[in-house]
Amino acid sequence: MAKIVVINGTPSLVSRVNAVIEYAEADLRGRGFEVERINVAELPAEDLIHTKFESEAIVKANGLVAEADAVIVVSPVYKASYTGVLKTFLDLIPEKGLAGKILLPLFMGGSLAHLLTIEYALKPVLSVLGARHILGGVYAVDSQAVRNDQGAVELAGELRLRLDSVLAELAEETSHKAARKSAE
Numbered sequence: 001m002a003k004i005v006v007i008n009g010t011p012s013l014v015s016r017v018n019a020v021i022e023y024a025e026a027d028l029r030g031r032g033f034e035v036e037r038i039n040v041a042e043l044p045a046e047d048l049i050h051t052k053f054e055s056e057a058i059v060k061a062n063g064l065v066a067e068a069d070a071v072i073v074v075s076p077v078y079k080a081s082y083t084g085v086l087k088t089f090l091d092l093i094p095e096k097g098l099a100g101k102i103l104l105p106l107f108m109g110g111s112l113a114h115l116l117t118i119e120y121a122l123k124p125v126l127s128v129l130g131a132r133h134i135l136g137g138v139y140a141v142d143s144q145a146v147r148n149d150q151g152a153v154e155l156a157g158e159l160r161l162r163l164d165s166v167l168a169e170l171a172e173e174t175s176h177k178a179a180r181k182s183a184e
Contacts, residue, residue: 009086099130
């Protein structure tokens with residue numbers, strides 16, 4: 001079974017970005033993929049800040065990335081870039097740790113003003129880590145993920161359609177990769 005790992009770069013586990021992650025995870029599990037999540041904010045801060053590559057938590061998280069066929073990188077956008085907590089974790093991934101992986105960025109920002117954050121801030125870092133197969137991704141705006149009266153986050157129909165499209169592409173690419181791997 002193909003494995004997909006989600007790197008959740010939000011510093012808040014009650015962020016609306018989590019609704020996007022949950023949507024993606026449910027979709028991919030429904031397609032038969034094994035999905036794991038790394039909540040970077042739950043990793044020991046000392047290990048992240050002091051780049052403790054040998055830390056048990058970091059070794060375990062990097063192990064999930066190493067075993068994955070595909071990686072989804074998720075972050076809210078703050079000050080025209082992804083979060084600092086995400087960057088600290090990306091700094092701990094080994095030099096070619098994303099080589100051979102299919103990458104899917106999912107970002108959410110306050111406005112369309114930072115639409116190119118994936119292109120100009122994230123993709124260069126992913127490329128340095130060996131990523132060569134980076135899907136187009138989705139940049140959503142906050143207004144597409146609204147809390148209802150019960151406190152649950154509802155994703156706008158247009159956002160769900162865009163997610164459905166990129167998740168189908170990710171599923172197809174990952175399935176092809178897994179088939180090639182098992183044929184070897």
